[in-house]
Amino acid sequence: NSSIPNDTKLESEKVEGRAIDYAGSYANQVSLDDTLTLAFPSISTADFQFNHEKAADIIVEKVAEFSNKFENARLVLVDLTHKSKILALVKTKVAEKNIDTRKFFTHVGDITRLYSTGGLRCNVIANAANWRLKPGGGGVNAAIFNAAGPELESATKEKVKSLSPGNAVVVPLPSSSPLFTREGVTHVIHVLGPNMNPQRPNCLNNDYNKGCKILQDAYTSLFEGFVSIVR
Ligand code: AR6
Known part of the structure; x- marks a missing residue:
């Protein structure tokens, strides 16, 4: 030596x-070989300006409803920083419920680098999309389309041209996508949440009766999409 x-x-x-x-x-x-994992961002709470308290209640309600529907799978709520208000709210609210911590937890990290930088294998990731399902814009949508390469845009177009609020679409990711090869992501689920930002299409003008219903529908669609992959 x-x-x-x-x-x-x-x-x-x-x-x-x-x-x-x-x-x-x-x-x-x-x-954890057969533990399929869905990593998802908090839908609508940044660019779409949805109230964080209300969004956290809905996330916890929907996680509680769906975590019983699968055995070898888990849901992970992701945000970029430890200062995330939505992660803190959800953590507090989830502690009051009887949810198995192996089936749901929160995680700080970039959703496009969960395995390479965090060691967290997530086969499926959700995107907070826009109604045209276009790359760019900002937030998590831009990050996911950038990381996935043009493969995601063409695979998305093949499935559907647009989304209405409260809906989700499951897109299998071509194995040539860097997100597949580097991170092990096999599916992206695009979700369109309710919008409270007057600068964006379909603004609900603070109508939280409609907004909460749409956000509940969005998580139902997202988790049903994930269940369809798990089964
Ligand atoms: N990794 C993990 N979480 C992220 C990342 C990332 N790389 N980037 C953002 N977040 P947003 P929305 C978190 O604004 O409110 C887009 O332009 C972020 O901190 O991406 O549903 C679309 O094209 C927040 O908690 O989505 C739409 O037009 C969450 O992801 C519009 O914004 C969602 O923030 C959708 O707005």
């Missing part, structure tokens, strides 16, 4: 460290 230059030694240690990391997450993956 003394013949190995110092920097090379360091490099081999690094490589070994990584190998252990990978082995760890691989073992994890094997033991």
